[in-house]
Amino acid sequence: MDWNFIIQYSGLYKEAAFLTLRIACMGIFGSLILGLICGMIRYYKVPVLSRITGIYIELSRNTPLLIQLFFLYFGLPKIGIILESETCAVAGLVFLGGSYMAEAFRSGMEAVDSVQTESGLSLGLTKKQVWFYILLPQAAAIAIPGIGANVIFLIKETSVFSIVALMDLMHVAKDLIGLYYKTDEALLMLVTAYLVILLPISIIFMFLERRLRFAGSGD
């Protein structure tokens, strides 16, 4: 193991890690919003929109991110839409993550007993108030483990961003291997970088899950 090599190039990994994280954050934020909206459309069975959302979810969950990115990066320019690499990456992540988040939110809302909604309505709260004060907090607590798994999954999926010419972690590792044949070192740093990003996130979600579970039903 060439430790000098590792020290010499760790700067590149740091930069790539920040890029990966930045895109992942934007993508995850976007997919949470898209997921919440789609999840609600599915839960409330909004006519027409629910059907469209269903098609989107199946399309997005049953195709690999790699192909989705190909489509965005190489396909869209053919009809005159040219997206930058970063925009492509974020859009791809939102497209993929939105469906997973939608299912997490929908199943969370469906797991809340319907008498909760009914008693809220019978108290004279509006539908929006029932959703905000009664349904959402309970559904979110139920959905947290699923959302956590999705977040980690999406961060790991960022490893395909190199195909849209982004200098992400995977790209840096492949470059270093290609240039210097230092396979062991390059891969060790790659794994370490992903662990450094993902472990804290795992722990945060574990903590969140426990807290929300207790908040959901007393101490």
Next chain:
Amino acid sequence: MGNPVLGIKNLKKKFGDHEVLKDISFSVKKGEVVVVLGPSGCGKSTLLRCINALESIQGGEIFLDREKISGNVKNLHKIRQKIGMVFQSYDLFPHMNVLRNVTLAPEKAQHRPKEEVEKEAEELLHRVGLADKKDAYPRQLSGGQKQRAAIVRALCMHPEVMLFDEVTASLDPEMVREVLDVMLEMAKEGRTMVIVTHEMQFAKAVADRIIFMDQGNIIEEGSPKEFFEHPKTERARQFLNVFEFEA
């Protein structure tokens, strides 16, 4: 007892082809306690749910204070504020403590000041013996305590009519009493109530009027004395015989 508060006229309710309520008409006067009895599946719970617009109706009209509340009504939530309902299954919000359960709707739906609502909620909780439970979460309460808290939650909205849908049906026998006592107390205070129950002794004690339903129709209507001692119809006699050995 005063003017009719709640009026139901030719109410019809279908689930698909199945007619659950065929042609229901009755009214409830201010301060009156009406108990709806009947075998399982006769439509009593559905009737309460229709009154509160939790179910759509396929015919007929419902009036509250002479104002029509069925059909295409704007501000459904405003009307529901005048009708309190307690359900069979425990329906307290599990992520809020008892006090918050009670104060949420008065604050958010009626926009009443927090201090005033909290003061009233604490008074009501005290009256049903839950003063020391206001900070507890539903999970920490017994079934009877949950139902008493649910009653307080509905009362705090100052409803004109209270609907009770088999509120003691899923309680341990020992806890049934504490909930029924609260309801008896409310009846004495002159609250307008419509109660669906299977507790015959309680029905006898609390009701001003009994409505007996079977297969989506009102078959018999009268004072508790009339109904329990001299039921007019064969169906009602049959129904009451089932409970006979209890006495």
